[in-house]
Amino acid sequence: MSSEEKLDPRSRFIQLFMSHEKQIYRYILSLMPHSQDAQDVLQETAIALYNKIGDYDPTRPFAPWAFRFAYHMTLKHREKSSRWHRFLDEDLMKEIASRQSMLTPELDQRREYLKECLAEVPQDKRSMLTDYYFEDETVDVIADSQGKTVEATYKALQRVRKTLMHCIQGKMQARGVTA
Amino acid sequence: MNMKPIGNEEWDSLLDKAISGTLSDHEAQALNRILKSDQDRLDDYIRYVDMHGSLYQEPLLAVAGKMDNMIDYETLKSEAARRDNIDFWKTFAAVASIAALVALSLNLWQVIPGSGSQGFDQEDYLGIVTSLKSEESPSDLFVGKGLQRGLFRLDAGKAQVRLDNGVELSMRGPVEFDVFGLDHITLMTGRVTANVPPQAIGFRIDTPDMEVVDLGTEFALKVDKAGESRLHVLEGEVEARMKMGMDYENEPLVIAKDRLAELDLNPSYLEREYDPNSFAPSPLKDPLIRAIGGQVHNLQDPPKDLRHGRFKHDYLMLFPERRNFSLPQSLQVNLAKPGTYRVMSENALKQYLDTATSKQREREKPVLSSLIQGKIPENTLVHSYLIHFDASANENHRAKGRVRFKNKILGVILHGPNLNESDSIVGHSDIAYESKQGRRTENDIVRISSDCQQVFMNFEIHGFIDQARIIVEADPSPVAVAQK
Numbered sequence: 001m002s003s004e005e006k007l008d009p010r011s012r013f014i015q016l017f018m019s020h021e022k023q024i025y026r027y028i029l030s031l032m033p034h035s036q037d038a039q040d041v042l043q044e045t046a047i048a049l050y051n052k053i054g055d056y057d058p059t060r061p062f063a064p065w066a067f068r069f070a071y072h073m074t075l076k077h078r079e080k081s082s083r084w085h086r087f088l089d090e091d092l093m094k095e096i097a098s099r100q101s102m103l104t105p106e107l108d109q110r111r112e113y114l115k116e117c118l119a120e121v122p123q124d125k126r127s128m129l130t131d132y133y134f135e136d137e138t139v140d141v142i143a144d145s146q147g148k149t150v151e152a153t154y155k156a157l158q159r160v161r162k163t164l165m166h167c168i169q170g171k172m173q174a175r176g177v178t179a
Numbered sequence: 180m181n182m183k184p185i186g187n188e189e190w191d192s193l194l195d196k197a198i199s200g201t202l203s204d205h206e207a208q209a210l211n212r213i214l215k216s217d218q219d220r221l222d223d224y225i226r227y228v229d230m231h232g233s234l235y236q237e238p239l240l241a242v243a244g245k246m247d248n249m250i251d252y253e254t255l256k257s258e259a260a261r262r263d264n265i266d267f268w269k270t271f272a273a274v275a276s277i278a279a280l281v282a283l284s285l286n287l288w289q290v291i292p293g294s295g296s297q298g299f300d301q302e303d304y305l306g307i308v309t310s311l312k313s314e315e316s317p318s319d320l321f322v323g324k325g326l327q328r329g330l331f332r333l334d335a336g337k338a339q340v341r342l343d344n345g346v347e348l349s350m351r352g353p354v355e356f357d358v359f360g361l362d363h364i365t366l367m368t369g370r371v372t373a374n375v376p377p378q379a380i381g382f383r384i385d386t387p388d389m390e391v392v393d394l395g396t397e398f399a400l401k402v403d404k405a406g407e408s409r410l411h412v413l414e415g416e417v418e419a420r421m422k423m424g425m426d427y428e429n430e431p432l433v434i435a436k437d438r439l440a441e442l443d444l445n446p447s448y449l450e451r452e453y454d455p456n457s458f459a460p461s462p463l464k465d466p467l468i469r470a471i472g473g474q475v476h477n478l479q480d481p482p483k484d485l486r487h488g489r490f491k492h493d494y495l496m497l498f499p500e501r502r503n504f505s506l507p508q509s510l511q512v513n514l515a516k517p518g519t520y521r522v523m524s525e526n527a528l529k530q531y532l533d534t535a536t537s538k539q540r541e542r543e544k545p546v547l548s549s550l551i552q553g554k555i556p557e558n559t560l561v562h563s564y565l566i567h568f569d570a571s572a573n574e575n576h577r578a579k580g581r582v583r584f585k586n587k588i589l590g591v592i593l594h595g596p597n598l599n600e601s602d603s604i605v606g607h608s609d610i611a612y613e614s615k616q617g618r619r620t621e622n623d624i625v626r627i628s629s630d631c632q633q634v635f636m637n638f639e640i641h642g643f644i645d646q647a648r649i650i651v652e653a654d655p656s657p658v659a660v661a662q663k
Contacts, residue, residue, distance in 0.1 A: 022236050029232040030225055034200035038232075080360045087197070087207035092215055100225050107229045114233055133234045139199075140345075140376070141472040141583075150377055158195045164230060 013053040016062045017046060024066050030100050031074045031093050032084060044073045071097060110168050117167035125160050132157060185213060185220075194224065198231045200344075203381045204392065305361050306342035310463065310479035313338065313352060322498075323482045323490060328358050333369075339462055339479055345376040347462035354459075368406070370459040372399040372413070389448055392418045394433065399458035411450045411458060412436045421448060465499065466585070467562060467651060469632070473580025481565070481607050487617035487644055491569045495580050495636060500563040500607040503653050508557050510604055512590025512650060513597060515553030519543045519626040522550075522593055527622060548594045548620040555589050560653040562586075563605035566636060569644040579624075579637040584651050587631045592648040593620045601648060619643035 017024075024045060029038040048069045056065060075093065078084040100107075118126065128146070131137040143153040185193075193210050196202045202210065214221045304325035311322050313336025320333065326340055333352035340348045344361045354369025365385040375382045375393040382393045387406035391398065396415030402408045410419055416435035421428040428446050439451055463479055471477055478498040482490050490496070514520060521543045523531060531545050555561065570576035592601050595618040602612045623645060624637035638645040 025236070026229055026232040030228050033198045033228045033231065035198070035231075035235060037200065084207075086204050087202060087211050089211065092211055095215070095221065096225065099221055100229075103222065103225055107226065110226060110230065111233050114230060114237065118237060129234065133237070135472075137472050138345075141470045141581075154195075154199070154377070158191065161195070161227075161231070162191060165227060168230070 012058075013050050016053075016056075017049060017066075020063050020066055023063055024070055027067050027097075027100065028070050028074055030096055031071070031088065032077065037077065037084070041070065041073050041077045044077065045070045048073060067097070110172070113168045113171040114164065116171065117164050120167065121160065121164070125156075128153075128156060129160060185209075190220070190223075194227050197224075198228065201377065201380050203394065204383075304343075305358060306340050306346075307476055307478075308338060309341050309477070310337070310339035312336050312480070321482065322478055322480045323492065323496060326358060328360065331356055331358060337460070341476075342379075344379040344382070346379045346382050347374040347464075348372070349374075349459045349462040351459040366400055366402050366408075368402050368404060370399070370401040370457075372459040372461055373397065374462045388422055390420055390422060390431075392431075394418055396436070397461060399453070401458055408448055409450050410434070410448050411453050412439075413453065413461060419446070419448065421446070467499075468497075469583040469585050471497065471580065471582050474578040475566075475580035475582055477582070481610050482567075483609065484611045485565075485567055485569075485644075485646075486611055486613045487569065487615075489569075489611075490567060492567075493570055493576070493578065494568075495578050495638065496567045497564060497582055498567075500565050500610070500648075501605055502562045504561055504563065504605065506555060506557055506559050506561060506604065508604065510555045510559075510590070510601060510650065511551050511592075511597060512553050512555060513548070513550055513593045514546075514625060514627060515590040517627045517629045517631060519624065521545045522548045522620045522623050522625060524548060524621060543624065549596075550594075551597075553590050555650060559589070561589065561605070562651045562653050564649045564651065566647040566649065567644065568638045568640055568646070570640055575639060575641040577637070577639045579635070581633055581635040582649075583628075583633040584649075585632070586654065587652045588627060588634055589650045589652050591625060591627065591634060592650070593623070593625065593646070595619055598646055598648060605648065605650065613644060613646075617644055618646050620645060 021042075025038060025042050028041045028045070029035070032038050032041060045066070049066055052069070056062070071093070074088075075090070078088050118129075121129070128142060131142045132139070139153050139157070140150055143150045146153065148156070190213075193202070193206060193213075196206060197210060214224055304327055306326035308320065308322055308324045308326065311320065313320075313333065320338075326342070331340075332355045333350055335352040337349070337351050339350070342348070342361050346361075348364075349372045350356075351370045354371060355367045356369075356371065357365045357367065359365065362379065362381055363383045363385070367387065371384070373382065373384065373393065374397045375395065377395060380393060380395050384391045384400055386400060386402045386408040389400075389408040389410070391400060391410060394416045396417055397413040398415075398417050399411045399413060400408060410417070412434050414436055416433055416438075418431045418433050420431045423429070428448070432444065432446060434442065434446075434449060465477060465479065468477055474494050475497055476492070476494045478496060481498045481500060482496070484490060513522075519542060521531070523545060525547060528545055528547060535545070564582075566582075568578055570578070592598055595616065598618050599612075599614055602614070606612060621641075621643070622639055624635075625647065626635040628634070634647070634649060636647060
């Protein structure tokens with residue numbers, strides 16, 4: 001019997017969920033790109049997975065099994081918001097999920113290049129990214145701490161993301177990886 | 180269907196709004212159409228969103244920038260590990276609460292909310308009541324009450340609610356509305372004025388006969404007993420239409436405050452002149468608070484009962500106690516100088532000095548909770564704010580956040596006995612404070628910024644409540660300035 005099979009269901013869930021949480025979060029984010037909404041869906045997915053962990057077949061990969069729950073939780077969450085409802089219909093969600101799965105090797109590669117590109121970002125811009133992505137600060141608070149307007153801070157964040165996208169694309173092309 | 184090709188700038192803007200959650204209905208529909216019809220754009224979207232998600236998980240961002248501002252000081256191996264753990268436990272908390280529900284019998288669970296506590300856990304709530312000025316409000320309506328989906332009613336007086344997306348709703352009773360979600364309410368009857376920040380653009384209010392969608396604005400709506408609505412735009416612009424009616428009134432019409440004169444049409448629902456008495460007032464904002472961050476919620480009015488177990492929240496609740504108040508006697512404060520402090524009892528301090536790493540000691544200054552670092556002189560004109568943290572669970576509970584004031588912070592009072600003493604000096608006369616041993620500062624982090632305008636707190640509670648009284652310098656009156 002493997003060590004994984006010896007674990008009680010709760011411990012097995014924690015082990016599996018911890019090792020796949022980032023992947024599940026990114027999957028949800030592709031379907032519902034706002035981080036707070038995606039976090040909410042992630043929590044709801046975690047609850048559903050916890051309740052159904054007894055049904056999981058450990059001989060099969062965990063991620064695709066978890067994605068099915070994440071997909072349905074996103075569908076459910078989208079019903080609560082008219083805005084998401086207009087953006088995401090079921091056909092589009094299916095298409096995104098399917099394309100994301102096809103792009104997985106490229107996305108893995110891009111994440112590697114993201115690290116390199118981040119290291120090239122000037123300190124003040126990286127500090128802003130830290131405030132936004134790591135500290136979960138709102139744009140209002142970042143704007144205030146930097147003495148800028150909210151509008152200007154939104155724009156500055158948009159520009160840094162765009163620079164990162166260009167940088168990643170440049171590295172992909174320079175190293176002969178086709179996007 | 181033929182579609183106009185989209186320019187790169189417009190495309191970038193759509194992507195950015197999608198991840199910021201600020202897509203208007205129109206933009207959401209446009210993005211939907213583009214992604215369905217253009218495979219390249221769909222792939223670009225997936226790459227962009229994947230990068231956005233990866234940034235949330237990128238350890239490089241954990242070691243960059245101003246980590247000292249919000250550092251958790253937990254004894255984890257690395258900042259990346261800290262982030263992973265926080266993310267996991269934030270998610271797992273939801274699972275654990277479900278497990279707890281299963282473990283408890285229904286009867287026992289029903290007993291818990293009846294313990295006399297007013298407040299809420301953060302799950303399932305979309306906002307909070309931040310102000311209430313009403314003698315006739317039902318007993319289940321109070322400052323600090325969590326707002327859930329469903330019906331909200333105020334019989335008389337005024338109230339203010341803040342939704343979690345930053346939308347501020349001010350109302351004048353009698354008013355009744357139904358909350359569908361963060362971005363949508365239906366006003367059945369009464370008067371509501373909404374202030375909508377940029378991140379919540381697209382917020383919508385339906386009435387029996389109208390739909391109003393915010394495009395970045397402050398607008399006032401009132402619905403009379405017959406269900407007829409009237410609209411006034413106080414700032415920015417909205418898109419409004421009648422659900423029934425004649426001709427153009429059925430079509431969405433953009434109404435901009437600054438371009439009312441250019442409006443050729445004269446929809447029957449529009450009140451061009453603003454009568455402040457016939458609408459709800461503009462939502463109030465505390466003029467002294469520049470920003471809040473993390474798990475801080477600020478209330479316009481103080482809650483009534485702050486005794487142990489009476490006002491429980493998963494947040495650090497911030498509210499004013501007294502404003503522009505001249506101190507009748509000098510006031511001792513525990514912290515008054517910039518720095519990062521770990522506040523502890525004598526025993527905990529001894530243990531800390533034995534076990535703390537050199538890095539920890541560089542980052543923070545361990546101090547006894549009874550430390551007196553300053554005394555504010557008699558007759559100083561001050562504002563007094565209280566931070567209150569009394570979480571819903573019995574086990575350890577942690578929350579952190581910061582508040583930046585417009586004026587200088589003169590001192591922070593944290594120690595139970597000092598809080599008790601200062602209640603009668605700067606406390607609010609209508610608040611029932613915890614006056615026994617229920618306030619205890621233990622292993623909490625407080626950081627006062629170098630400009631003395633910001634205070635950061637990382638509070639942990641287990642069995643007692645944490646409070647911090649923040650004394651802020653008031654602007655001197657014009658008379659006092661003239662006398663000088």
